[in-house]
Amino acid sequence: MATPSAVVGSAVNGGSSGATATGLIMNSGAASGTLAETIASMAATAVASAAASPSTSMNATVLEKAQQAKRDEDTPRDLAIGLAALLVLVMIIVHPEFLARLFASMRRKRVEHAEDLARPSYVFDMQAKKNQQQQDVVAAPRVVAGGDLWTGWFLRAGKKGTTSAFRAGGSSTAVDRFPPNTESGKNGVQPRSALAPPPHIAPLTSRLPFGSYLDKAPFARWASPFTTRASVSSLIVIAIYLAMTLVACIYKSNVAKKTSAHGYGEDYTRTGLVAMVQVPLVIALGVRGNIIGLATGQGYDRLRIFHKIVGRVCFVCCAIHTIFYLNKWGKAGTLGKSTKSNVFITGMLAFAATCLIIITSLPAIRRSAYYFFKITHIIGVILLLVGLAMHVTVAVPWVIASGAIYLFSIIMQLMKTRFARAELVAFGGSTTTLITIPGITAGWRAGQHVRLRVLNLPYNKCAEAHPFTIASAPDSGGLVLMAKAAGDWTSSLYHLASSGGDNDGEVGVWKRKAHVMVEGPYGGLGHTLPTAFSSIVLIAGGSGISHSLSLTQDLIERSPTGVVGARTIDLVWVVRVQQTARALMPTLNTLVERARVWEKRALDGRRHGADLALPIAVRIHIFVTRCPDSSPLTLLNSQPSGRNNMHEKLSPSASGHGRSNSVDSSDSHGSDESGQYTTDDHWALPVMPGVLPARLSARLSGIFQPTAAQHTKADWLAKNPDNVRLTQVYSRPTDPLEAMSEIFAYRGRPDLNAIMASVTDETISRHGRTLTDPTGIFVSACGPEFLVNDARDATLDVKRWKRNAVGGTEFSAEFFGF
Structure with a gap:
């Protein structure tokens, strides 16, 4: 478990038995400032020695071992560059959708093209309407909007006075009003809509002949543990990542034992270096403050499949790295001595932390004891970073990067957290709890979710955070969540809502107030509008x-x-x-x-x-x-x-x-009376899209009587629900x-x-x-x-x-x- 620099030193000292070769190599290495110049001097020395001395194989061994050490030193950098290039490729694929969303978020005026003005609309007098359209466009062009790029980051108290569509019972009256960005008519002037829809730009993959196959999930219906929700496009990204990692592990790396013919080999550091590169990546893919999701327009929940894959690759590389060195020391008889070294102790600490994370991530443990899995994840990450930083000095920059990513995520979670007072409504007969938070009315996009903690629950459940999709629109009377009593925590929430407080037996609901902590919003539809x-x-x-x-x-x-x-x-x-x-x-x-x-x-x-x-x-x-x-x-x-x-x-x-x-x-x-279909005079021609207008079909149904074929069709439908x-x-x-x-x-x-x-x-x-x-x-x-x-x-x-x-x-x- 030595550093690449130490390996280079051993390669130079161990492989040079001739005085002339040794002196030339060491002197050139001391005079040169970089390892590349040292390797160039080694190559020149090996060629000169081959002509002057018969021991050419020994010089070739020195050169090959130095090249292997140089390759080990460059592997983390090259692999990181490759992973960054893969991320850029994914960003390019989603780039058009992001541009459309950015354009729609800047609210620029949209001027209709001539061909758009010439097209008829849903009108009765086509020519009059077309002239009116031309006048409206020239006078006041609409503004393209709907990108919502600046919303959906932090919850806040928005507009007041709005009404919510959610009702615990009874009926409600629709709100007949023009919302913002709609100009009401004044002084006889007709009202108008001031905004225009955002442009629709399909993903680049949809333009490919096989684009529809990229969205398929071929393993979604397989039995566990082989099932996965990943689409074909995600599997392609995973395959490219695995190929890059495999090449990084085996390219110009000789793990065979040293022999008299080959003095180089036993390259056991390569897999450790590859595992080291995975640590910042696996943390970046797993946290909620996800910078990779920010770059690709995906929520952390959609990147979990990549988090799992990268974590398993990191574990496999760590295991191979550890097994190689234990086997080497065991065969050499130095295992007892090596276990007392700082390199061994810190390395085993990092490996044990990795094993703890992997074992507690198994589906059986994660589903039955989620918070035990979460706590062990946090402890394991901390031990992994501490052990890795103390193991080798080359890992310190990667540990700092990992810690910075994790710290950024914690800060974002704290900034997204809000304390509020909520109303809990328990619906009788459906075991569903409706959580309404009137103090939070804006700051999210439709389709996003939050993580909820209910502080009024017992002490062993009040700290648990559970994700719930927001069921209400922004600026619509408050943030609304729905929780179905399907587990221990949601059942406790339902019992809390139904115990005490207001009881409205007429509509079968129970209400009470509670203090909650809301974190979010997260996820959503990304760049899709x-x-x-x-x-x-x-x-x-x-x-x-x-x-x-x-x-x-x-x-x-x-x-x-x-x-x-x-x-x-x-x-x-x-x-x-x-x-x-x-x-x-x-x-x-x-x-x-x-x-x-x-x-x-x-x-x-x-x-x-x-x-x-x-x-x-x-x-x-x-x-x-x-x-x-x-x-x-x-x-x-x-x-x-x-x-x-x-x-x-x-x-x-x-x-x-x-x-x-x-x-x-x-x-x-x-x-x-039995509820079965019969043929009567009210059976009419069905309205099929694009065949007959609905109003014309309705009129025809009152003129023509049903035919024998229609009676037969009705009888057949009665037997085929x-x-x-x-x-x-x-x-x-x-x-x-x-x-x-x-x-x-x-x-x-x-x-x-x-x-x-x-x-x-x-x-x-x-x-x-x-x-x-x-x-x-x-x-x-x-x-x-x-x-x-x-x-x-x-x-x-x-x-x-x-x-x-x-x-x-x-x-x-x-x-x-x-």
Whole structure:
């Protein structure tokens, strides 16, 4: 375990038996100031000695051993340069998305091109509207916004007076107002939206012929311990990293035993040097104040797979380094003497710390005793850095770099921590706790998460920090979290909320106050901008709805400003029982009502020449997987005001298979007393995207009577519930000239492929009518592993020509745990 300089010295002294060679080598080494000059002198001396003396093999041995020592000394630097180059390559790949986000964060004015002005919009009088558009653009061009690069770093108290969409029970009224960056009409002047959506720039990988395969997760469905969430692109980065590390370990490194023919070898320091380089990298990838994530636009939770790989490589290199030297000393009979040296003691301390970290990181220990794993991680890192710094002097700069990275992370965590007073609401029947912190109203981006500590819990749990996705939008009445009682800590939180305090038996909730400590925000969607897409699909499973709610509420609140380019949001929520969804129905109704109010106002204003952005429609699909046919589906039992019964006519409806909120549980159209589908006069042609306008189909359904083929189709659908759900998904309202916000409820599991196909066809049809280019479909899934994997497969299975026609599809995955 000697330093490279010591190895060079032994190479020079041990390999020179001739007086002439020894003198020339040592003198040249003393005269020269660098090791490179010494090696050059060695080469010249070896050539001269080969001509003057027959002992050429001995001189070659000296030169080769010196070269090996020089290679060992350069290995840390070269490997660090290679890893930095790999990081730069990844940054270049995500560079276009970052530029789009930066441009949208600078709020520059956007001037429409002539061809954009010539395209018709959603109007009735095309020519009049086109002239109005030209006048508006010349008078007051919109400002590109929505990058949000300067937000999402620190929590703070933002705007006051805003209302939250979250309700513990009862109903709420939508807020009919223009939010900031929306100019209200004055003195007879029509209101206008002042902002424009950010540009959509697809990742560079999507331009490759095999780009869709890079997003696949080929090992996501494998059995443990071989399963991994890593995508193909991540696996390629990992493969490049492993190849670089392997080359660094074996390039010009001879570990064979010295012989009479070869006096050099036993290069046991190389693996130790490679392990030394991994230490700052593994710490940088594991901490929450992640500088690598900052450079690549990824949260620390998305870099955990790289943290694990680098940590295991570091352990393997340390183990090989230790085994080599123990074997050498054991065969030489100097093991007892070597164990008393400072080099051995400090080296074994560092190796023991590495073993402690690796053993406590095993999945069985990490899942059953997370905080034991976390404490041993901290202790192990400290012992590793201390032992490594005392082991060899060449490791001191790397230890300082590792300590600086860890210290930076601690400072960032302290700066992101806030103490606040929260309201805990326990929902009866769903074992879900709603945490509302009214004192924190801004500072995060939709989709980010925080780490929560509840100081009112018992002493053994109050210091535990648990991650929760923020379920509310910024500036919407406070920070809201949702915790499902799925473990010991969350169960204790639910019992705390339901014990004492206010008890509202009428709505089945319990409330109480608590002191909390919030750290964050972290994670999020990175450089992906949902506001830049034409359509958005959000898929949630169980408590994963919090991620989708945050995005949905944020897009609804910002839609009037013009910064949202999407026309539709399809939120698919999969729950096991109705009680889980019923607790959030007031919140969902509020979101849909708000979206619907703005839809009607914006569409009506655009018909009268107002320069308003296209509104966003929110269609929520709730799938109850454990609802038997004998149990009524009672989530939606009221028809929204002002909504026609188009959906009731255009799809077979019954209490047994998939219902929308335009049909209550007592409706008898399309079903008999047993809840099975029957053929009646209310069965009509289904509205398929791009085939017939919804209003025309509704009119035709009142003129023409159902044919025999339609009766046959209805009977067939009665025997195939899965196809009924598919038909209802396709028959949801899709007319962009009408308000489309609505809630639907279904039995069974969703057909995600059918949903993606429906949204894709609708997007193509909608932009085909307006002669505009779509800007892609954004799909985000949050929930159990199998649901996220199904959503990823459904997104990637979209036909290539359709994917190109909608401007591309992008997928983002969020999982329950880290």
